[in-house]
Amino acid sequence: MKRTLRLAIVFAVVWSGLPARPMAAWAQAEAQALQQIKEAESNIPVGPGDVVSIGVFPVQEYSREVTVQPDGKVELPLIGALQIKGMNSRDIQTLLEAKYARFVANPKITVNIRRYSGRRVAIIGQISSPGYYEFRDGMKLLELVSLAGGPRDLAKPSKTVLLRQAGGRPQALDVNLAAVLRGEFDRNLELMPGDTVVIPKAAYTKSAEWMAINVLPWLALSASLATLVVLAK
Incomplete structure (x- = not known):
């Protein structure tokens, strides 16, 4: 499991096209991702087919x-x-x-x-209750955010990212959660099984640093969730 996640992080670095960062920083990001994954997986409720x-x-x-x-x-x-x-x-x-x-x-x-049966979505980062949640048909972003207790005080919801596996490759989609919370419901995206929503901290403003701290570690989590979906098929 951990080996798979480490490989996923390496893949994410190459895929992102960001400049290389010191190895210590990547090791810290990997450790953070693995810890978050371990905690999230231990909290996943089981259901039929698992x-x-x-x-x-x-x-x-x-x-x-x-x-x-x-x-x-x-x-x-x-x-x-x-x-x-x-x-x-x-x-x-x-x-x-x-x-x-x-x-x-x-x-x-x-x-x-x-x-797992594969019908899970995840929300991580600056959210009150990060982790995996049961996917329901027609489920949208705002419903998941509500289930997870809403953004924390240090969150920057306007920079939210939706990680999704499409054709076996990860995609990072910009999601303006702040606009959705203001009532712009046309931006309230419909979710798919295996999606991971990442809400960053407001403190990070440089795009490369923001991606390295907030998105790259969680691509491993997205890959892990996608693996569960594939295994369930």
Whole structure:
């Protein structure tokens, strides 16, 4: 996973055409991107079609890789049918540790999401609750911003960027979120599964610096999300 993201960042640097920056700066940007991705992925709620790997230790014969059914349930040894729709990996881990404690002494549970259904969008940067959100048909930019709690005080919404995979290549689309928030709803773009919205800080005014700090690290996140979509097909 991390190797894939590092390669995505290198690709993003070449694709952007920006001047080279010191290696320390790129390393910092990469580390920031990986941390944001890790935090965001741990908060993704699971849904029907997602594949979840569950490890039960020390009794590994109870470990399973299961697919979330249309009703949001999975079938597990000893426990039976369990509703996990809308829960993230940490929530599932806590729930399973409590459930298996009835059968196993001091159970240690690991939960890894092997594959998502692909219908996710992400919003990151200067937003109150950055992370992944469930995509809904007809979903638009303002709805996603509202779900994420709105821009932070240091945000510069007029410089918002929408990252989208088109034909296997990333695109960065300028989005004037400030205009949308003022009521110019003709600018309220319709989203697609796999989109990532990036809201930058107001402090960065030079375009090259702004791109390096705000967009390039998150192209890795966009690539990661696109990978989930491809795996789901």
